[in-house]
Amino acid sequence: MGRLSIDRVSKVFDIDGRQVQALKEISLELEDGQFGALIGPSGCGKSTLLRMVADILPPTSGSISIDGAHPSQARKDHRIGFVFQDATLLPWRTVLENIRLPLEIVAERDPDREKLPRELIELVGLSGFEKAKPSQLSGGMQQRAAIARSLVLSPRVLLLDEPFGALDDITRSRMNLELLRIRAETKITALMVTHSIQEAVFMADRIFVLAARPGRIADVVEVGLDRPRSFAQMSDPAFTGAVDRVRQCLFDQQAMAAIDV
Amino acid sequence: MSSRISNVALPGSVFLLLTLAFELAGLAGLLPPTIPRPVKVVENMVGDGAVLWLHCRSTVLTAACGYAMAIGAAFSAGFLVHQHKALETAALTIGTVLNSIPIIAVAPILIIWMGVSWPMRITLTAFLCFFPIFVGMIQGLGATERNAGELFLVLAATPAQRFWKLALPSALPYIFLGLKIAAPLAVLGALVAEWTGTETGLGVLMINAMFNFQMERLWASVLIVCILSAGSYGALSLIERVVLTADRTADGIAP
Amino acid sequence: MNRAAAPAIAIVGRRMGAYGLVMACLLAIWQAAVTVFQIPGYLMPAPAAVLASLADNASLIGSDAVFTVFCTLAGMTVSIVAAMTLAVAFVLSGLLSRALMPLIIVVRTIPVIAVAPLMISVFGREQWNSIAIVALLSFFQIMLAAKKGLLSPSANAIEMMHVYGAGMCQVLLKLRIPAAIPYIFTGLRIASGSAILCAMFAEWLSGAAGLGSLTLDAYSQQDFSLMWATVLVGTTAAYLFFTLTVAAEGLVLDRTR
Ligand SMILES: Nc1ncnc2c1ncn2[C@@H]1O[C@H](COP(=O)(O)OP(=O)(O)OP(=O)(O)O)[C@@H](O)[C@H]1O
Ligand SMILES: [Mg+2]
Numbered sequence: 218m219g220r221l222s223i224d225r226v227s228k229v230f231d232i233d234g235r236q237v238q239a240l241k242e243i244s245l246e247l248e249d250g251q252f253g254a255l256i257g258p259s260g261c262g263k264s265t266l267l268r269m270v271a272d273i274l275p276p277t278s279g280s281i282s283i284d285g286a287h288p289s290q291a292r293k294d295h296r297i298g299f300v301f302q303d304a305t306l307l308p309w310r311t312v313l314e315n316i317r318l319p320l321e322i323v324a325e326r327d328p329d330r331e332k333l334p335r336e337l338i339e340l341v342g343l344s345g346f347e348k349a350k351p352s353q354l355s356g357g358m359q360q361r362a363a364i365a366r367s368l369v370l371s372p373r374v375l376l377l378d379e380p381f382g383a384l385d386d387i388t389r390s391r392m393n394l395e396l397l398r399i400r401a402e403t404k405i406t407a408l409m410v411t412h413s414i415q416e417a418v419f420m421a422d423r424i425f426v427l428a429a430r431p432g433r434i435a436d437v438v439e440v441g442l443d444r445p446r447s448f449a450q451m452s453d454p455a456f457t458g459a460v461d462r463v464r465q466c467l468f469d470q471q472a473m474a475a476i477d478v
Numbered sequence: 479m480s481s482r483i484s485n486v487a488l489p490g491s492v493f494l495l496l497t498l499a500f501e502l503a504g505l506a507g508l509l510p511p512t513i514p515r516p517v518k519v520v521e522n523m524v525g526d527g528a529v530l531w532l533h534c535r536s537t538v539l540t541a542a543c544g545y546a547m548a549i550g551a552a553f554s555a556g557f558l559v560h561q562h563k564a565l566e567t568a569a570l571t572i573g574t575v576l577n578s579i580p581i582i583a584v585a586p587i588l589i590i591w592m593g594v595s596w597p598m599r600i601t602l603t604a605f606l607c608f609f610p611i612f613v614g615m616i617q618g619l620g621a622t623e624r625n626a627g628e629l630f631l632v633l634a635a636t637p638a639q640r641f642w643k644l645a646l647p648s649a650l651p652y653i654f655l656g657l658k659i660a661a662p663l664a665v666l667g668a669l670v671a672e673w674t675g676t677e678t679g680l681g682v683l684m685i686n687a688m689f690n691f692q693m694e695r696l697w698a699s700v701l702i703v704c705i706l707s708a709g710s711y712g713a714l715s716l717i718e719r720v721v722l723t724a725d726r727t728a729d730g731i732a733p
Numbered sequence: 734m735n736r737a738a739a740p741a742i743a744i745v746g747r748r749m750g751a752y753g754l755v756m757a758c759l760l761a762i763w764q765a766a767v768t769v770f771q772i773p774g775y776l777m778p779a780p781a782a783v784l785a786s787l788a789d790n791a792s793l794i795g796s797d798a799v800f801t802v803f804c805t806l807a808g809m810t811v812s813i814v815a816a817m818t819l820a821v822a823f824v825l826s827g828l829l830s831r832a833l834m835p836l837i838i839v840v841r842t843i844p845v846i847a848v849a850p851l852m853i854s855v856f857g858r859e860q861w862n863s864i865a866i867v868a869l870l871s872f873f874q875i876m877l878a879a880k881k882g883l884l885s886p887s888a889n890a891i892e893m894m895h896v897y898g899a900g901m902c903q904v905l906l907k908l909r910i911p912a913a914i915p916y917i918f919t920g921l922r923i924a925s926g927s928a929i930l931c932a933m934f935a936e937w938l939s940g941a942a943g944l945g946s947l948t949l950d951a952y953s954q955q956d957f958s959l960m961w962a963t964v965l966v967g968t969t970a971a972y973l974f975f976t977l978t979v980a981a982e983g984l985v986l987d988r989t990r
Binding site for chain 3: 486488489512581586590666684697
């Protein structure tokens, strides 16, 4: 459970009558409990891919399956958790109320689940801020609340669109560790968009490097680092090797693009 | 703190000075007969208190019922438009056309349909208040943040949940704006209805005072109308401040 | 001059053309509804009857319309002068602004028409009353817009003027007033649409000559075709007013840019 497979998915946008191919024949697989990272130049279609997996957008062609089910089925069964780039908390709700929101929407009375928001608040380290309004939290705290909200229905697949893009380095590293800890506890399958090569290697089992125009997979890098991960591994040859390979791939693309022009 | 005091004290003393100036001018016989001395107006308000109260009650009743009816209508229309986006243009067009019919043409139609009666008064008032509330509703419901909309999509929320848990709360700042604009219009609507020939209401009192040249009574009733409209606006601003926390402006959702 | 005015004329032509088209459609729907549902004339007269009445009473409606338009123009002129003067005074004197602005904000929430009987008593039943009501109605919108515009130049721009040794008057003439013009037109635009309808209402209540009284007279004689004809003329005049303001705005902004 938690298997994500994307099979030759393409997406064409119609911008003022002009057809723009955002993604072309993307295929990728994530096994149950695996952590995948998507990295690539701006505008190559990373967010678009994530939104198609979450059934926010339909693909133009190709198919996506989550545990063998269509994304729309997975969405209706609440098997998908989504973390947006900005936390997207509702400003009129407190932290606890924001995290409870998905439960209200499911509207089933399950006493076990009613305890979950408080446990998740503890898990993301927001104890004591249950009653705070989002505007009273720092950016990192808001993002942690958003992660807690995405986990409250115990999804099988967690999609994260540059979740820590707006954070400073230190907070970002702390959040990375926390997300890894949550992943270890919940055994969730995760697909995360990031612009940071280090972050991708540190977090992921498998990195999908995308190229732009049209968006396609340029390289898949397997990261053979042990779990649990720690910052000490960053000097590991396996780590630096993976970083170099991703960087090389991104740089080659840039060089190609420069020749194109 | 001291600036906050002067914010009230300064305009307050200007108001008192103006009143005093009129009083003195009146005592010196400089005012035309149509402008009574402020003291006379207040005397009249106290002396005619019972009559004023009676008519005021009927105006307030009309205004409140019409306002409530307009809220109900605008709310239902807003809900429908939110659930069926295709209706939006049609609803706004109809609203704009209705809104551009002059009230002096609407009043006779309503009288022909309903006679000079309470339903006519209330409907006329509602007609006048409806548009600002409706526009606020539509604007607000359209102002939902895109990401929040996608969040509700991922959560597989029903259209009704989307309305109650997302669109309506994010629309509140706009709705309050519409409610604030409409509140004085409710008082106006009640007056216009009364001017078409009802038997009670401040409007009746005003018109009769005008025809009979009872200037103190005219000024007193106009003063009450002013207090009612400015007061209703102020009351709604207070409610708005309590309901909406400081981080929510008319932009809908805090950054 | 002629060449400069051409775009403005084009704007007026285009907008009035669109208005005519919309009106024609509405009248057609209305006519169809009256015919299909056999609505009796006292509930809703047919557009054909309204237009016929308009033609029959053209001179009466015409002269009344001229009167109403005159009052509206006079009222708007008065309010523009008063609003601009006060806006400049508020910008020059912080004390004056702090003393009067709160009162103005409170008074602004009171619908002008609600105090019409009082205005009629004070200003009489002739044109002065309509002029005063229109002036009062437009005053707040234009004044607040002008004040906002006069305050719109950035602190940097004002400091720059000071660095060049510009006095208060020069800052006003060369910086604040030019910056305020678009804002003033926004205020004018909002005011102009409702001004004529407001003048009609004033006449309706006071009985002064004009379209408003004609509406009331027609109603009391149960001549509903005439009543709707005057309303049609009033609404069209209101839209024309609005359009002329938009065109003037285009003309002035073109020239100052
Ligand atoms: N709703 C849309 N309509 C039309 N075009 C779109 C839409 N959404 C995205 N696009 C186009 O698809 C392409 C990919 O956009 P996307 O947001 O997926 O990029 P991204 O990889 O997430 O970029 P970034 O790293 O800057 O977030 C862009 O060229 C964009 O213009
Ligand atoms: Mg993106």
